[in-house]
Amino acid sequence: MNNNKKQLLGGILGDNIVLSGLMVISPVIICGDTLKNAEALVYAFTAITFLSVIISSFVPRKLPYTVKVILYALISALVFIPVELATQEFFPGVIQRIGIYFPLLAVNSLIVFQTEAKFFRMKRLDMIISLVFCIIGFDAVMLITGVLRELFAYGTINNRIVDINTLISGLSQPFGGFVFLGLMCGAYRFIRGLVSKNNEVRSNADVSDR
Amino acid sequence: MLKKARKERLIWLDIMLTLLTLELMSYFYYGMRSVVLAGVCVAVSAAAEFISLRMMNKKFTADDLTCTSDALILALMFPVVMDYKVAALAVLFAIIVAKNVFGGRINMIFSPAAAGYIFVLTSWGRQLLQYTEPYTKTGIFDHPTSLVKSASYIFNTTRVFSHTDFELLLGNFSGPSGSVSVLLLCVAAVVLMMRRSISAGAFIGTVFGTGFFAVVTPVLSSRAASLKYSLVLNMVLFSAIYIVSDVRIAPKRNYYAFFYGLFIGVISYVLVATGVKENAIIIVSVLFTPIALGFKNLEKKIEIAEKEHIEAVTAANADGEEAAAHE
């Protein structure tokens, strides 16, 4: 895969925003304990982030950095309003399930910081492709986390009982989320290192990803 | 280097010997189930250590057997009727997540046994804090028929301890399988301190902190009784020896280790006295890990400063001698 392709498609595996960039991890840690919560977050994150970044890309680039960051945050706060109203209409349980993490998605680092550092340096079409893959990357991690934590913490998948006789209820708690995500990040880096066959160099670079 | 490695093995051997003595006592009270539980923990820990070392491209050496002492500490903190699967999961958590993720025995952050215990406490708290009475020998694969709360819990909630001092010394009361034999623990503490296999500063600090608060703000009308029960119940003595005073975790200098232990002793006493938090010392010891690390960072800075000072003095002396020779 050439560098350009890597940059565009890397959001899912090569440069996953949660597992590599450690962005938007609070909702994954707290709300990612069931598949239902994960689905709710996936919907909210996808809608808010996609619309906000697309609209923000029309902000003039000549403005000072601080003004641009404030404008991006305000745009995503504005986008949040119709998304919340639509959620109340079509998915009534979602807001209650994810609580304060729903509005917090509007100030996620992907919108506030990555827009300026990554997306707006690309051509618009490339930006959209890269953004979509970043969002899919987040969604995939969220869903995997939701399924695994629900399975081992509650013994269910999407509220359907699965035959597991030793449940680790702590996995549903915030500390379970921290540990699980930490282990998942480690496993992700390990696999990525094996794939790139240059484990030591890549992982050393990851210590200061930013 | 060789001396250091040798010392590490001797420490492990000392700790294992004292733990095996406690395990023997546990066998005496609870039968074969206690030995099997310990065996499961030790076997799982060795396997987990072996596999994780292989994944880190390291060899399994005699020094890596320290994982077995951590597993045995965990087994002795469990009730003998603990589900084997839960015990195995706790050991896996202790060895892999709380130890090897951070680099293993060469880069220890948490006491694996304490982290493993808290892991079980948060997920299987009810099972962890219910025990069989001494001399109730449950079969290896049997389910316990009657479970009771620990004597520590009863004391914390009612301030009543219905056992004689003799029973207290021999550990003849309900509680974790191996951590209640007070007499053996006292002997172990003295032996391990004399052989420098545990941090004397941390141990004395913990005992002093708990004891001082037990006397100043007693939980019973008699200060002596308050002191006695505060030190021997809630796994205070056991944890003071095997968790707080773990030389891999506690600060190296006894002066700092004393204060580290003192804080743990005081805070765990307050939590037990006001919050009725059974075995709070283990939770507090994990919470105080950053303090231990802070002390260690400080020690390192002092060591560097001392080294630089000695080098500067040596250089100044050499210059002085050279100047005198010229004159």
Added chain:
Amino acid sequence: MFLIDELIALLAANLILSQALGTSTMFIAADSKKNMLATSCVITVFTTLSSAAAYFIDSILPSSVSELRLLLYTAVIGVLYIIMLTASYFVGKNWFADFRKYIHVSAFNCAVMGTLFTISGRAAENSSAFDLGWYISSGFEAGIGFIVAALILAAAYRKLNSAKVPASFRGFPAMLVYLGIISMAVYSLK
């Protein structure tokens, strides 16, 4: 004894350890101990001042248009962001050059916004808490919690980034597991 109980309660209410709020920001600042502590101090200023503003927003905003809350909070933080940058500019150019990166990182993140929503939620549940002083003290408390979490992470910083840690876990994954175990201990105190 009372003091120790209060300290434990403060630890148990810590936004990072109990709600994971601002964890990403903490990791962004985790390049060095200095960055971590400076960022957490600036975040404390943000949480305290924006909590005061949140009080006025909550008291004015009718519940029928609560969807506007996020927008108003964002606007308030935006204004604070500009004020902080301007103030630091006038303090001294060198200081501004050194300090502005912390302000940039600390303005828009889950730590500050999450604090405002948490405080607002608590005040909505308990009307006796609806008071300017309570808002400010809660905001300050949240900031202190962030500093405590930064100190906890700073203490282990060297070990978590050491070459002795397996390459796959070095840095952020080890930090997450470390915070997880501390959070587990805090949880078991509840």
